[in-house]
Amino acid sequence: MNNDSGWVYTEQVKQHFLNPKNILTISEEEYKPDGVGIVGSPACGDMMMIFIKVKDERIYDMKWKTYGCASAIASTSALSEMVTKNGGMHIKEAYKITPEDIIKELGQLPSHKIHCSVLGDKALRAAIEDYFKRRNEQNPYREKTSSPIVCECFQITEEDIKMEVLEGATNFETLQERTKIGTNCGKCIPKAKEVINKFVEQYYKDKVYNPKS
Numbered sequence: 776m777n778n779d780s781g782w783v784y785t786e787q788v789k790q791h792f793l794n795p796k797n798i799l800t801i802s803e804e805e806y807k808p809d810g811v812g813i814v815g816s817p818a819c820g821d822m823m824m825i826f827i828k829v830k831d832e833r834i835y836d837m838k839w840k841t842y843g844c845a846s847a848i849a850s851t852s853a854l855s856e857m858v859t860k861n862g863g864m865h866i867k868e869a870y871k872i873t874p875e876d877i878i879k880e881l882g883q884l885p886s887h888k889i890h891c892s893v894l895g896d897k898a899l900r901a902a903i904e905d906y907f908k909r910r911n912e913q914n915p916y917r918e919k920t921s922s923p924i925v926c927e928c929f930q931i932t933e934e935d936i937k938m939e940v941l942e943g944a945t946n947f948e949t950l951q952e953r954t955k956i957g958t959n960c961g962k963c964i965p966k967a968k969e970v971i972n973k974f975v976e977q978y979y980k981d982k983v984y985n986p987k988s
């Protein structure tokens with residue numbers, strides 16, 4: 776489908792939506808995952824659950840369930856294939872998967888659907904954290920961010936703002952509501968506005984977000 780309304784889905788999105796891969800069809804107890812990640816809430820209409828099986832630090836199997844929309848279904852189906860192909864992705868690499876990586880796999884997504892692709896990579900990171908927690912180990916692949924701090928009072932980085940934008944905060948007021956940025960000393964407000972505008976321009980300037988363009 777291709778028209779001017781922004782509802783532009785690629786063949787990959789359609790195929791993953793119509794024939795989603797790796798949905799969990801048995802109970803969690805039967806599946807016996809090594810790690811489980813849950814993000815969102817059914818009350819908000821968006822919820823993603825990811826279940827992983829790990830051997831030699833490779834995710835050799837991944838299953839998922841969601842109450843999300845068509846884009847969330849397509850994104851997570853594509854993510855499950857990315858993670859499990861060729862014997863399974865190493866946990867270190869899987870932990871670094873970004874929404875852009877998933878959208879690249881799908882070709883592109885309508886800009887107003889970008890936030891749907893964020894659920895999958897967040898839930899996957901939560902599942903990896905759970906894997907280490909179940910083993911009573913620290914996750915050695917959780918890197919300290921090197922992203923510059925924008926708000927000293929609340930320790931909010933550029934990367935944090937980018938993630939909020941990807942999750943649908945497309946103006947400063949929404950960002951502030953979600954993070955409290957700028958509500959203490961207020962010194963960071965001009966910089967925060969500059970940073971959010973940069974990311975909004977990057978992800979939402981066109982009706983369709985294509986990471987390759």
Ligand code: FES
Nearest residue numbers: 926928959960963
């Ligand atoms: S630096 Fe952001 S509120 Fe103080």
